[in-house]
Amino acid sequence: xxxxxxxxxxxxxxxxxxxxxxxxxxxxxxxxxxxxxxxxxxxxxxxxxxxxxxxxxxxxxxxxxxxxxxxxxxxxxxxxxxxxxxxxxxxxxxxxxxxxxxxxxxxxxxxxxxxxxxxxxxxxxxxxxxxxxxxxxxxxxxxxxxxxxxxxxxxxxxxxxxxxxxxxxxxxxxxxxxxxxxxxxxxxxxxxxxxxxxxxxxxxxxxxxxxxxxxxxxxxxxxxxxxxxxxxxxxxxxxxxxxxxxxxxxxxxxxxxxxxxxxxxxxxxxxxxxxxxxxxxxxxxxxxxxxxxxxxxxxxxxxxxxxxxxxxxxxxxxxxxxxxxxxxxxxxxxxxxxxxxxxxxxxxxxxxxxxxxxxxxxxxxxxxxxxxx
Amino acid sequence: xxxxxxxxxxxxxxxxxxxxxxxxxxxxxxxxxxxxxxxxxxxxxxxxxxxxxxxxxxxxxxxxxxxxxxxxxxxxxxxxxxxxxxxxxxxxxxxxxxxxxxxxxxxxxxxxxxxxxxxxxxxxxxxxxxxxxxxxxxxxxxxxxxxxxxx
Numbered sequence: 001x002x003x004x005x006x007x008x009x010x011x012x013x014x015x016x017x018x019x020x021x022x023x024x025x026x027x028x029x030x031x032x033x034x035x036x037x038x039x040x041x042x043x044x045x046x047x048x049x050x051x052x053x054x055x056x057x058x059x060x061x062x063x064x065x066x067x068x069x070x071x072x073x074x075x076x077x078x079x080x081x082x083x084x085x086x087x088x089x090x091x092x093x094x095x096x097x098x099x100x101x102x103x104x105x106x107x108x109x110x111x112x113x114x115x116x117x118x119x120x121x122x123x124x125x126x127x128x129x130x131x132x133x134x135x136x137x138x139x140x141x142x143x144x145x146x147x148x149x150x151x152x153x154x155x156x157x158x159x160x161x162x163x164x165x166x167x168x169x170x171x172x173x174x175x176x177x178x179x180x181x182x183x184x185x186x187x188x189x190x191x192x193x194x195x196x197x198x199x200x201x202x203x204x205x206x207x208x209x210x211x212x213x214x215x216x217x218x219x220x221x222x223x224x225x226x227x228x229x230x231x232x233x234x235x236x237x238x239x240x241x242x243x244x245x246x247x248x249x250x251x252x253x254x255x256x257x258x259x260x261x262x263x264x265x266x267x268x269x270x271x272x273x274x275x276x277x278x279x280x281x282x283x284x285x286x287x288x289x290x291x292x293x294x295x296x297x298x299x300x301x302x303x304x305x306x307x308x309x310x311x312x313x314x315x316x317x318x319x320x321x322x323x324x325x326x327x328x329x330x331x332x333x334x335x336x337x338x339x340x341x342x343x344x345x346x347x348x349x350x351x352x353x354x355x356x357x358x359x360x361x362x363x364x365x366x367x368x369x370x371x372x373x
Numbered sequence: 374x375x376x377x378x379x380x381x382x383x384x385x386x387x388x389x390x391x392x393x394x395x396x397x398x399x400x401x402x403x404x405x406x407x408x409x410x411x412x413x414x415x416x417x418x419x420x421x422x423x424x425x426x427x428x429x430x431x432x433x434x435x436x437x438x439x440x441x442x443x444x445x446x447x448x449x450x451x452x453x454x455x456x457x458x459x460x461x462x463x464x465x466x467x468x469x470x471x472x473x474x475x476x477x478x479x480x481x482x483x484x485x486x487x488x489x490x491x492x493x494x495x496x497x498x499x500x501x502x503x504x505x506x507x508x509x510x511x512x513x514x515x516x517x518x519x520x521x522x523x524x
C-alpha cells in the first residue's frame with residue numbers, strides 16, 4: 001500500500017510512486033503521482049492544493065487598494081509584476097491615466113524582477129541537474145538586484161510597490177547609479193553562465209530532445225511565457241498587448257523552435273540579456289513629474305468587467321475583475337501562468353525516463369504558490 | 374474579423390445568441406445547452422480559428438451561474454468571450470470543452486472544485502485544489518464557513 005492507500009503495482013504491471021509534496025526538485029509543495037514501466041514514465045498526475053489559500057475568495061472581501069498585497073504571495077518571484085497587473089486592471093476600470101514617470105519606474109522594476117527571477121531559475125536548474133556551483137553564482141548577482149529592490153521599496157521579495165495610479169513612493173536618490181552598477185555586474189557574468197552550464201556536455205545531454213512539446217499542443221495546453229516560446233510560439237504579452245509603455249522600448253521577443261528543455265532554457269538565457277537591454281535604455285531617461293496619479297481614498301470600480309494581462313517571468317498572468325459597483329470586487333480570477341504550464345507536464349513527460357522529469361519540471365520553472373493561489 | 378463580422382457569422386448558425394459589446398471584448402451570451410456546438414465552431418472554423426483558451430472561470434450571480442471563456446485567435450488576433458448561463462444553481466451542469474482545448478481539463482476541475490459545476494464527459498472530474506472530503510463550494514456566494522471571522 002502506498003501513501004494514498006492504493007496498490008503500488010497496477011494490474012498492467014506499472015509501478016506507482018509518489019514524488020513530493022516535500023521534494024527538492026518540485027520547488028515547493030507539489031505532489032506528483034507517477035506511473036512507471038521500468039524507468040519509463042507512463043503517466044504523471046499532479047496533486048495540487050497543499051498551499052491553496054483561496055486568494056480569490058479573500059480578495060472578494062478586500063478593498064481595491066488592499067487586494068493587491070495578497071497577489072505578491074502568488075508568484076513570489078515576480079511579485080512586482082503581479083502587483084503591476086492588478087494596479088493596471090484597477091486603473092483600467094477607473095480610467096486613471098498613469099504619469100509617465102510611474103510607468104517607466106514600473107517597467108524598470110519589472111525587468112529587474114524578471115532578471116532576478118531568471119537568475120534564481122538558472123541556479124535551481126543547475127542544482128536539479130546535479131551542478132551545484134551555478135546556484136551560488138546566480139545568488140551572487142541576484143543578491144545585488146534584491147539590494148536595489150530593498151532600497152527602493154523596503155522589501156526584497158514581496159515589494160508591493162505598484163498601487164492604483166502609479167507607484168507608492170518616489171525613487172531613492174541612489175537608484176540610477178545603483179542600477180547601473182548592478183546591470184554592469186550582471187552583464188559581465190552572462191558569458192560565465194554560458195561557460196559553466198550552457199556548453200556543458202552533461203547538461204546538453206540531459207536537456208536536448210527531452211520533454212518535447214509541439215507548438216500546437218503548447219497552445220492547446222494554454223502554455224505561455226518561455227515554456228511556449230521554446231516551442232516556437234509567439235506569445236510575449238509585452239509585444240502582443242503592450243502596457244505601461246512597453247511599445248516605446250526596443251527589445252526582441254526570444255523564440256526558439258526546438259520545443260525541448262534546452263530550447264526553453266535558451267529562451268530564458270536570452271531573455272535575461274533583453275531585460276538588461278531594456279533597463280539600459282530607460283535608466284537615463286526617467287521622466288520628471290509625479291510618481292502617482294491622484295485617486296480617491298475609497299476606490300469604486302464602475303459596474304462591468306475588466307481584464308488585464310501582463311508578462312510575468314513565467315508567462316501570461318491575467319487579472320479578471322467583475323465589479324458590481326461596490327468598494328470590493330464581486331469576483332476576481334487570476335489566470336496564472338504556472339497553472340496552465342503545469343497542466344502540460346503530463347504530456348511533456350510521457351515516454352521520458354524518470355530522471356528527465358526533474359529536468360522538465362525545472363525548465364517549466366514552477367512556482368507552486370502561483371499554481372495553488 | 375471585426376466584431377460585426379463575428380456577430381454576423383455566428384448568427385447564421387446560432388440565431389439565439391445575444392451579444393454584449395460594453396466591455397473591452399465582444400461577449401457572446403448563450404445558454405449552457407448551446408455551448409458545445411458554438412465552441413466547436415469557434416475552434417474549427419478557420420474564419421474564427423480561436424486556438425488559445427486563456428481564461429476559463431465561473432461567476433456566481435446568486436440567481437444563476439455564468440461560465441466565462443476567454444478565447445484568442447493567434448492568427449487573426451481577435452479575442453472573443455463566450456458566456457454560458459447555467460440556470461439550475463442547485464445542480465449546475467455543462468458540457469466539457471476539454472477535448473477542444475486541453476488546458477480546460479485543469480481549469481474545469483478548478484471550477485468544479487470551487488463552484489460545484491459538473492462538466493459532462495470530462496475525463497477526470499475530481500476536486501483539484503481542495504480535499505476530496507471537503508463539503509461545499511467555497512467561491513459560491515452562499516458558502517458558509519463557521520471558522521470564518523467577519524472583520
